[in-house]
Amino acid sequence: MGSPDTHPSVTTNRFIRPASRVHPASPPQGEVETAAPPIPSSSRASRWIPHAILAVGLIATAFSTALIWRAGELRDRLTFLHATDIELRTIEDQFRTYTALLRGGAGLFAANDDTVTLAQFRAYVQRIEFQTLYPGVLGFGFTPAIPAAERERFAARAEALGVPGFRVRPPSDNPMLSAILFAEPPNARNQAAIGYDVMSDPVRRDMVERARDTGHPAASARIQLVQEIDANKQAGFLVAMPVYAGGAVPAELAERRRRYLGFVFGAFRADDLFNSIVSAKAEDDAAFAIYDGAPGPATLLHRSPRSPEAVAGRLTREATIELGGRTWTVQFEQRLSPQRASALPEIALVGGGGLLATALLGFAAFRQRRIQDEIRRLNASLEARVEDRTRDLRETADRLRQAGEERARMEEVLRQSQKMEAVGQLTGGLAHDFNNLLAGISGALELIETRIGQGRSKDVAKYIAAAQGAARRAAALTHRLLAFSRRQTLAPKATDVNRLVDGMLDLIQRTVGPGIDLRHRGADDLWPALVDPSQLENSLLNLCINARDAMPEGGRIVIETENRWIDRRQAEAQDMPEGQYLSLCVTDTGTGMPPEIVARAFDPFFTTKPMGEGTGLGLSMIYGFAKQSGGQVRITSEVGAGTTVCLYLPRHRGEAEADGPDTGKRPLPQAEAGETVLVVDDEPTVRMLVADVLNDLGYTAIEAADGAGGLRVLQSDARVDLLVTDVGLPGGMNGRQMADAARVGRPDLKVLFITGFAETTLLGDRQLEPGMAVLTKPFAVEALAARIREMIAP
Numbered sequence: 001m002g003s004p005d006t007h008p009s010v011t012t013n014r015f016i017r018p019a020s021r022v023h024p025a026s027p028p029q030g031e032v033e034t035a036a037p038p039i040p041s042s043s044r045a046s047r048w049i050p051h052a053i054l055a056v057g058l059i060a061t062a063f064s065t066a067l068i069w070r071a072g073e074l075r076d077r078l079t080f081l082h083a084t085d086i087e088l089r090t091i092e093d094q095f096r097t098y099t100a101l102l103r104g105g106a107g108l109f110a111a112n113d114d115t116v117t118l119a120q121f122r123a124y125v126q127r128i129e130f131q132t133l134y135p136g137v138l139g140f141g142f143t144p145a146i147p148a149a150e151r152e153r154f155a156a157r158a159e160a161l162g163v164p165g166f167r168v169r170p171p172s173d174n175p176m177l178s179a180i181l182f183a184e185p186p187n188a189r190n191q192a193a194i195g196y197d198v199m200s201d202p203v204r205r206d207m208v209e210r211a212r213d214t215g216h217p218a219a220s221a222r223i224q225l226v227q228e229i230d231a232n233k234q235a236g237f238l239v240a241m242p243v244y245a246g247g248a249v250p251a252e253l254a255e256r257r258r259r260y261l262g263f264v265f266g267a268f269r270a271d272d273l274f275n276s277i278v279s280a281k282a283e284d285d286a287a288f289a290i291y292d293g294a295p296g297p298a299t300l301l302h303r304s305p306r307s308p309e310a311v312a313g314r315l316t317r318e319a320t321i322e323l324g325g326r327t328w329t330v331q332f333e334q335r336l337s338p339q340r341a342s343a344l345p346e347i348a349l350v351g352g353g354g355l356l357a358t359a360l361l362g363f364a365a366f367r368q369r370r371i372q373d374e375i376r377r378l379n380a381s382l383e384a385r386v387e388d389r390t391r392d393l394r395e396t397a398d399r400l401r402q403a404g405e406e407r408a409r410m411e412e413v414l415r416q417s418q419k420m421e422a423v424g425q426l427t428g429g430l431a432h433d434f435n436n437l438l439a440g441i442s443g444a445l446e447l448i449e450t451r452i453g454q455g456r457s458k459d460v461a462k463y464i465a466a467a468q469g470a471a472r473r474a475a476a477l478t479h480r481l482l483a484f485s486r487r488q489t490l491a492p493k494a495t496d497v498n499r500l501v502d503g504m505l506d507l508i509q510r511t512v513g514p515g516i517d518l519r520h521r522g523a524d525d526l527w528p529a530l531v532d533p534s535q536l537e538n539s540l541l542n543l544c545i546n547a548r549d550a551m552p553e554g555g556r557i558v559i560e561t562e563n564r565w566i567d568r569r570q571a572e573a574q575d576m577p578e579g580q581y582l583s584l585c586v587t588d589t590g591t592g593m594p595p596e597i598v599a600r601a602f603d604p605f606f607t608t609k610p611m612g613e614g615t616g617l618g619l620s621m622i623y624g625f626a627k628q629s630g631g632q633v634r635i636t637s638e639v640g641a642g643t644t645v646c647l648y649l650p651r652h653r654g655e656a657e658a659d660g661p662d663t664g665k666r667p668l669p670q671a672e673a674g675e676t677v678l679v680v681d682d683e684p685t686v687r688m689l690v691a692d693v694l695n696d697l698g699y700t701a702i703e704a705a706d707g708a709g710g711l712r713v714l715q716s717d718a719r720v721d722l723l724v725t726d727v728g729l730p731g732g733m734n735g736r737q738m739a740d741a742a743r744v745g746r747p748d749l750k751v752l753f754i755t756g757f758a759e760t761t762l763l764g765d766r767q768l769e770p771g772m773a774v775l776t777k778p779f780a781v782e783a784l785a786a787r788i789r790e791m792i793a794p
């Protein structure tokens with residue numbers, strides 16, 4: 001009973017293949033290849049962005065759709081596989097149960113050795129709850145083996161067993177009959193089978209003989225059961241379980257044939273059977289058709305009823321079941337409920353949604369690009385406009401620059417012509433003044449000559465005085481010119497300006513006359529100034545005379561001194577270095593000056609006064625003096641209200657010297673015996689004049705015409721108490737150099753420099769060394785004598 005062959009077996013040549021070779025879910029390759037080309041530059045890159053977005057969106061959509069497609073397919077495949085597994089297992093299990101039923105029945109008959117009555121069998125069938133536990137089996141019965149000879153006699157035996165009127169049919173020539181004796185449950189169909197000789201049909205006989213000879217249950221091929229008594233016919237089959245005398249299955253075939261008593265059978269209507277054992281739920285997913293052997297219309301046992309809603313899927317599966325020596329083929333076909341018929345809704349959702357999103361994104365990106373293009377176009381036109389404007393501006397600027405240059409050129413021309421005018425004015429003024437003075441001098445000399453020729457020497461003194469007066473005025477004129485040109489020889493001293501002003505007040509008051517109220521407002525603790533005091537006096541007097549001339553009807557002059565701190569802003573405005581200054585201002589209540597007069601007032605020979613009254617050199621001299629002293633001079637004036645002219649002098653850090661200039665006249669000092677003076681000058685007249693003066697004073701004079709000659713004397717043993725020398729000398733050595741060279745051998749040598757104009761560069765800016773002094777040409781003989789005496793015998 002436990003032989004493996006007794007079990008219906010399912011050969012697992014299960015495979016699944018799709019109905020079609022087409023894989024609609026494979027990724028759309030073409031779209032993958034539409035990726036954007038390499039991007040050369042950033043601006044180009046931005047142009048490709050919309051395309052890239054579209055491409056990426058389409059690819060993503062296609063990919064998602066494919067994924068969903070595949071997932072749907074996989075789900076269907078798994079569902080199908082699961083359903084077919086269930087169906088196969090159900091069929092196999094069910095046949096195992098039927099085999100057990102038959103085995104039990106066979107056991108019953110074998111145990112009672114053919115004496116089982118219908119009542120007993122019926123009771124057995126009822127006890128095993130046949131109809132409840134074995135659904136789908138039409139009949140369960142027993143067919144005894146009856147030798148043909150006992151055919152008639154067997155009717156009596158059947159009646160004894162509870163089957164009255166038993167009659168074997170159809171008639172046959174078989175030596176052994178197999179007529180159905182019992183067929184339970186007792187219904188019309190089964191009753192119709194009673195007495196049917198199974199051996200009369202070759203198909204059934206094959207089954208019987210296989211069962212008898214093998215001892216195993218044997219299934220018939222596809223047949224139509226004799227129980228099919230009405231129009232509703234189905235395919236069917238029988239399964240026979242042999243019964244042997246003595247119960248056990250004999251080992252030998254011959255023995256099995258000899259002891260064979262008959263068989264217990266199960267009769268199956270295929271449709272009823274499979275409809276009852278296979279769950280409708282499984283058939284919803286996988287319909288199947290069972291064939292007895294190779295599939296074909298002739299072998300079809302059963303086909304799942306077609307559900308009106310179900311849709312045929314693409315998957316199929318084929319399996320075989322071994323049952324009672326026959327091989328059944330089961331063909332499964334995928335069934336899909338309408339809801340699951342395809343993944344189309346999801347695909348539509350994802351694909352459609354993706355396409356929609358891509359389209360929206362693409363639209364937005366293209367729109368963005370259009371906007372960017374527009375902005376770029378606007379920018380370009382803006383840039384063009386800016387360029388135009390810039391070009392216009394540049395052209396305007398060029399024109400302005402050209403105009404400026406033209407103007408500067410015109411100004412330069414104007415300045416040049418003004419300069420030429422000024423030079424003309426200067427030379428004209430000089431020539432005029434000197435002509436007058438020279439006329440005076442030469443006229444006087446001519447008259448002196450005439451008078452001496454006439455022997456009228458009495459009148460000579462008058463003309464000499466006139467000539468000397470003219471010469472003095474000429475000297476004063478050159479002085480002023482030198483002061484203006486800032487080349488006058490200054491003898492700066494630390495000066496208390498308040499004291500200087502005080503010392504001059506009497507002289508000034510006398511000069512301006514009683515009609516003018518003169519005041520001095522001196523600042524307390526006024527800083528001292530390092531300045532040439534006599535030039536400062538000269539300047540102050542000139543300012544006061546100008547003030548007087550501006551007040552013909554009388555008025556007031558205020559002389560004011562003050563300490564001033566000139567900061568950077570003021571310094572820039574006044575054109576002078578920043579620092580500490582003291583100011584000396586002369587304010588009048590006179591006519592004042594319009595700006596154009598103020599602008600020209602410092603020009604030499606500029607005067608508004610009538611011919612012969614002013615030289616126009618006063619302010620120019622003051623200007624030159626102030627600048628040469630490191631200061632400045634400024635005019636503020638208002639027409640009709642008055643004028644203030646301020647001299648600014650740099651503060652001197654030191655004490656003012658007590659002595660003012662000594663102007664007192666003393667008798668000419670005489671030389672002591674042997675006192676020798678070396679005179680060096682390239683101008684023989686000057687040399688002769690100086691030597692004559694020295695001789696008159698009792699000095700021994702030695703003359704030299706240039707620096708080399710002078711130095712030779714100085715380097716000799718000759719006595720030299722004083723060196724009087726011109727500063728500018730020919731021959732490569734000036735007076736200063738000669739004096740310095742001489743002082744190497746004669747450290748105490750006293751030197752008096754005579755200079756026509758201040759060779760400041762030659763004498764140097766520093767204070768003269770002790771024992772050195774300067775005398776400016778032209779000089780009065782008395783001044784020369786006094787200086788010489790002063791130096792030799794201090």
Ligand SMILES: Nc1ncnc2c1ncn2[C@@H]1O[C@H](COP(=O)(O)OP(=O)(O)OP(=O)(O)O)[C@@H](O)[C@H]1O
Nearest residue numbers: 546547550601607608609614615616617618619643
């Ligand atoms: N205080 C002042 N008030 C009005 N105008 C003045 C005053 N000071 C000078 N000026 C004007 O400036 C001009 C030049 O003055 P500056 O002292 O250089 O020459 P001048 O006084 O005319 O002649 P000079 O001083 O040589 O005798 C004057 O002619 C006058 O027009």
Ligand SMILES: [Mg+2]
Nearest residue numbers: 542546618619
């Ligand atoms: Mg003047």
